Structure formats: structure tokens, C-alpha cells
Amino acid sequence: MVSKSSLLEERILRFLREIDEPIIQPEIARRLNVSSRDVSRILAKLEKKGVIKREKVIMKGRRTFKVFPLREAEPLDALLECPCFSCPYLEMCGEKQEHDPSTCRKLTEWLLSLTTKTAT
Numbered sequence: 001m002v003s004k005s006s007l008l009e010e011r012i013l014r015f016l017r018e019i020d021e022p023i024i025q026p027e028i029a030r031r032l033n034v035s036s037r038d039v040s041r042i043l044a045k046l047e048k049k050g051v052i053k054r055e056k057v058i059m060k061g062r063r064t065f066k067v068f069p070l071r072e073a074e075p076l077d078a079l080l081e082c083p084c085f086s087c088p089y090l091e092m093c094g095e096k097q098e099h100d101p102s103t104c105r106k107l108t109e110w111l112l113s114l115t116t117k118t119a120t
């Protein structure tokens with residue numbers, strides 16, 4: 001099962017790849033409508049993986065980071081097509097919830113399509 005944290009990580013990474021320019025950390029949270037705390041946690045993880053770089057900056061008297069997407073370590077393109085990234089139920093989805101990944105038709109079809117692609 002794909003964890004919410006991994007999905008958010010992929011969503012943030014996809015966003016950074018799409019904008020393809022440095023961005024202030026709070027702006028990521030605002031534009032993706034995600035909590036600053038979650039963005040900070042995921043960005044620290046992405047920085048450890050070497051897919052982004054962060055530089056400390058002062059904005060309106062507060063310390064934050066400027067985030068630089070790095071091109072060297074790009075994720076698998078297929079993962080970016082995961083239906084969860086554009087799903088309106090993502091925040092409500094979870095084990096034994098009304099929207100459950102283990103019974104989700106969209107996710108199952110996408111996973112099966114990956115199997116088909118790799119089998120050819």
C-alpha cells in the first residue's frame with residue numbers, strides 16, 4: 001500500500017519539477033494547500049535523498065528556506081501518473097476508511113497497467 005507520506009512526497013516533487021525554478025518553502029505549502037509542517041518534513045526527506053537543495057533565507061523577518069529542485073535524481077515517470085495525486089479523496093483515504101486504497105478501483109487499475117507495461 002502507498003502511504004500518505006509517500007504520496008505527498010511525490011506530489012511535492014512533481015510540483016517542484018513542474019515549476020522547475022527555486023521557490024520559497026511557505027509558497028509550496030500555500031500552492032499545494034498542505035500544512036507547512038508536512039511540507040517541511042517532506043522537504044527535509046527530499047533533501048536527504050538529494051533531489052532538492054534548500055538554502056536558508058529571511059522572508060518578512062522570518063527564517064525559512066528557498067527550495068531548489070535538482071534534475072539529477074528524477075523519480076520514475078510512471079509513479080507520477082498514480083491516480084492518487086489528482087484524487088479529491090486523497091486526504092480522506094486510508095485503511096478501513098470510506099475511501100480505502102485496498103479496495104480502490106482506480107488505484108488497482110493503475111497498478112495493473114504498470115504490471116502490463118513492465119511485462120511487455
Ligand code: SF4
Binds near residue numbers: 088093100
Ligand atoms: S480513493 Fe483511490 S485514487 Fe483516491 S487517494 Fe484513495 S487510493 Fe488513491
